[in-house]
Amino acid sequence: MSETTNKIALVTGASSGIGYELAKCFAEDGCHLVLVSCSEDELQDIATDFRAHYGVRVEVIAKDLYHPNAARELYSEVRAKGIKVNYLINDAGPGFYGNFVETDLDRELAIIQLNVCSLVVLTRLFLEDMIVCNQGRILQVASAVSKTPVPYSSVYSATKAFVHQLSQTMKSELEGTSVTMTTLRSAQEGELATPERVARAGYEAMLRGTDSVVPGGFSARQFKDGREPAEPGKRSA
Numbered sequence: 331m332s333e334t335t336n337k338i339a340l341v342t343g344a345s346s347g348i349g350y351e352l353a354k355c356f357a358e359d360g361c362h363l364v365l366v367s368c369s370e371d372e373l374q375d376i377a378t379d380f381r382a383h384y385g386v387r388v389e390v391i392a393k394d395l396y397h398p399n400a401a402r403e404l405y406s407e408v409r410a411k412g413i414k415v416n417y418l419i420n421d422a423g424p425g426f427y428g429n430f431v432e433t434d435l436d437r438e439l440a441i442i443q444l445n446v447c448s449l450v451v452l453t454r455l456f457l458e459d460m461i462v463c464n465q466g467r468i469l470q471v472a473s474a475v476s477k478t479p480v481p482y483s484s485v486y487s488a489t490k491a492f493v494h495q496l497s498q499t500m501k502s503e504l505e506g507t508s509v510t511m512t513t514l515r516s517a518q519e520g521e522l523a524t525p526e527r528v529a530r531a532g533y534e535a536m537l538r539g540t541d542s543v544v545p546g547g548f549s550a551r552q553f554k555d556g557r558e559p560a561e562p563g564k565r566s567a
Contacts, residue, residue, distance in 0.1 A: 332359035333537055340364040340408065340415045342395060342452070343422035345372040348471060348516070351529030352419050362387040364413060366404060367422065368394045389413065395422050396440045401451035418456045420449045421471040430484045438485045445489035460509045468511045469536040470497045476515055501541055510539035
């Protein structure tokens with residue numbers, strides 16, 4: 331029996347890419363799920379599939395975490411349903427590419443809201459519950475650009491640097507508890523990993539309580555070559 335069996339994981343950005351694959355890792359090990367993204371239809375399809383194939387309970391919450399109040403609303407909805415989250419996976423956060431002085435300013439501010447503000451709210455609120463129970467794990471999905479300045483991805487890379495720094499500085503604050511926080515950075519120069527491999531590496535590192543994991547993935551060079559820093563891959567049909 332896996333550590334995650336009959337526990338509950340909340341996964342944001344669960345409708346595609348790494349988020350979907352992380353949710354699948356949990357489902358395969360018998361963990362019940364709260365799936366979050368903007369698209370309720372896609373989430374319902376995934377929930378139906380996971381229930382049928384893995385026999386787990388799946389709660390779907392459609393929530394746009396670009397909105398300033400959405401993270402608090404999500405936490406309140408989870409609590410109102412009587413759900414105790416054992417694993418929090420902050421994956422939501424697609425990239426945005428372009429010259430800083432030419433990109434849409436409102437879009438850049440929305441990226442900050444999603445990648446920084448909503449992540450901080452969810453981390454803080456669910457972490458408080460975990461500390462009270464002295465049990466829980468959090469996986470923060472950062473990026474190849476979290477430690478490497480990348481032209482044409484200035485705001486996005488800055489937000490991911492924030493995610494990395496927040497997660498790493500929590501190590502000291504969580505000492506003496508049974509709660510852990512792991513940073514997943516999909517980056518290894520010259521190597522391209524699938525979302526499945528990246529998710530599996532992050533999932534296993536989280537279960538070990540590892541501070542940070544860097545599986546193969548998109549490299550900083552690919553962003554410099556002009557590829558949009560979006561989450562690699564989509565969920566398979």
